[in-house]
Amino acid sequence: MPSVHRTTPAAPAAVWAVLADGWSLAGWVVGSSRIREVDVGWPAAGTRAHHSVGAWPLVVDDSTSVVSAVPERELVLQARGWPAGEARVTLRLRREGGGTRLDMTEVVTHGPGRLVPGPLQALAVAPRNAECLRRLVLLVEGRSR
Numbered sequence: 001m002p003s004v005h006r007t008t009p010a011a012p013a014a015v016w017a018v019l020a021d022g023w024s025l026a027g028w029v030v031g032s033s034r035i036r037e038v039d040v041g042w043p044a045a046g047t048r049a050h051h052s053v054g055a056w057p058l059v060v061d062d063s064t065s066v067v068s069a070v071p072e073r074e075l076v077l078q079a080r081g082w083p084a085g086e087a088r089v090t091l092r093l094r095r096e097g098g099g100t101r102l103d104m105t106e107v108v109t110h111g112p113g114r115l116v117p118g119p120l121q122a123l124a125v126a127p128r129n130a131e132c133l134r135r136l137v138l139l140v141e142g143r144s145r
Contacts, residue, residue: 002105004094006133009099010140012072018139019075019091022049025064028135030128031081033059043069044045047115053081085111087125102136104129 008015016023019128022038032051038048048063060082067076067088077089085108092103108114113121 002126003103004126004129005101005103006130006137007096007099007101008137010137010144012095012100014144015093015100015102015136015140016072017039018068018136018143019043020071022047024129025049025051027139028132029079030131030135036061042066043075045069057064079106082111085109085113087113102133104133106118 010115020043022042023035026032026035029051031053033054033056034052035049036052037050038115039049041047042049043066045066045068048065049061050061052059052061052110054060062080064079067078069075070128075091077091078086079089080086088107088109090103090105094101094103106129108116108121116124
């Protein structure tokens with residue numbers, strides 16, 4: 001799956017600080033309406049952020065779990081949003097100039113979305129993921145001020 005990317009003048013540590021705050025997920029993940037609980041130790045592998053997806057009153061409670069985390073370099077999540085399904089989301093951070101380049105890739109792993117051909121999946125998720133990164137960078141830069 002193709003990645004979307006965005007750069008920020010903020011250092012990787014500043015980006016990681018937002019990613020490492022599971023309570024901030026609803027602020028940058030498009031579709032997430034609220035965070036209900038975050039496991040102690042987030043973003044250690046196996047921890048979960050319990051979120052809700054959708055707009056009231058059509059809200060579905062689910063969770064996102066950490067597959068792996070390398071501080072200031074990579075966060076891999078398994079995002080659940082049933083009945084739509086699940087996706088593996090990889091966020092990579094790379095120092096670029098004085099700031100950070102963020103790359104985000106999403107691959108549907110379970111559910112009805114798997115029936116959609118890869119190129120169509122990419123077309124569907126790319127705008128959403130670009131907006132996720134835009135929101136993430138706004139949070140990072142807002143905290144850095």
